[in-house]
Amino acid sequence: MPVRIKICGITSITDGLAAADAGADAIGLVFYPRSPRFVDLGHAAEIARAMPPFLDIVGLFVNADAATVRATLAAVPLSLLQFHGDEDEAYCRQFDRPYLKAARMRPGFDLVQYAASFPSAQALLLDAFVDGYGGAGHTFDWSLIPSGLPRPIVLSGGLAVDNVGEAVRRVRPAAVDVSSGVEVSKGVKDHAKIAAFIAGVRNADV
Ligand SMILES: O=C(O)c1ccccc1N[C@@H]1O[C@H](COP(=O)(O)O)[C@@H](O)[C@H]1O
Numbered sequence: 003m004p005v006r007i008k009i010c011g012i013t014s015i016t017d018g019l020a021a022a023d024a025g026a027d028a029i030g031l032v033f034y035p036r037s038p039r040f041v042d043l044g045h046a047a048e049i050a051r052a053m054p055p056f057l058d059i060v061g062l063f064v065n066a067d068a069a070t071v072r073a074t075l076a077a078v079p080l081s082l083l084q085f086h087g088d089e090d091e092a093y094c095r096q097f098d099r100p101y102l103k104a105a106r107m108r109p110g111f112d113l114v115q116y117a118a119s120f121p122s123a124q125a126l127l128l129d130a131f132v133d134g135y136g137g138a139g140h141t142f143d144w145s146l147i148p149s150g151l152p153r154p155i156v157l158s159g160g161l162a163v164d165n166v167g168e169a170v171r172r173v174r175p176a177a178v179d180v181s182s183g184v185e186v187s188k189g190v191k192d193h194a195k196i197a198a199f200i201a202g203v204r205n206a207d208v
Pocket residue numbers: 010011030032034037038039062064086127129135136137138139140158159160161179180181182183
């Protein structure tokens with residue numbers, strides 16, 4: 003199966019369509035109010051409705067109230083949820099929707115135990131540990147990733163055109179996720195970088 007590609011932090015229809023046209027499998031909409039990439043429900047619904055069929059639309063949340071997630075699901079056609087905070091398994095699975103659970107990677111972090119505590123996650127999304135919760139453009143030491151994890155891995159954290167090929171060759175993730183690395187400024191995507199990023203994944207994924 004080819005490595006799947008998500009372009010996260012989409013804040014405009016134009017950027018979402020650019021990601022889809024370039025061959026992304028998914029776009030991410032950020033529902034974390036502290037993020038510079040935050041989109042409100044009305045705008046998120048407009049973006050989602052303008053996307054072509056068979057593109058996954060992922061909703062990213064950080065420690066949101068369950069009622070907020072439910073209201074978002076009622077307003078925006080999300081195919082997948084991404085929980086990027088301190089949510090536990092019972093919280094994540096209550097929405098009856100496939101979800102990704104972010105792990106904040108740092109030395110000493112027990113990813114095997116963490117994976118075991120999210121048996122209902124579709125995949126684990128590995129990001130660098132940073133102040134705040136993510137979207138910071140920081141890489142982590144990929145050698146911290148143990149082999150034989152029971153869940154597929156989505157690799158993220160500081161991926162960009164110049165390192166994604168090496169990342170795919172070394173880690174062999176099921177998917178990659180990028181936000182900062184394909185931006186002109188926070189929340190505004192660089193369409194040429196999106197295309198180059200996707201080409202970098204495809205060239206390395208042989
Ligand atoms: O994008 C954000 O603003 C964001 C905010 C809070 C948590 C996660 C966020 N984004 C996710 O962070 C990782 C890494 O992003 P980057 O490529 O290093 O900028 C990625 O999974 C984004 O989906």
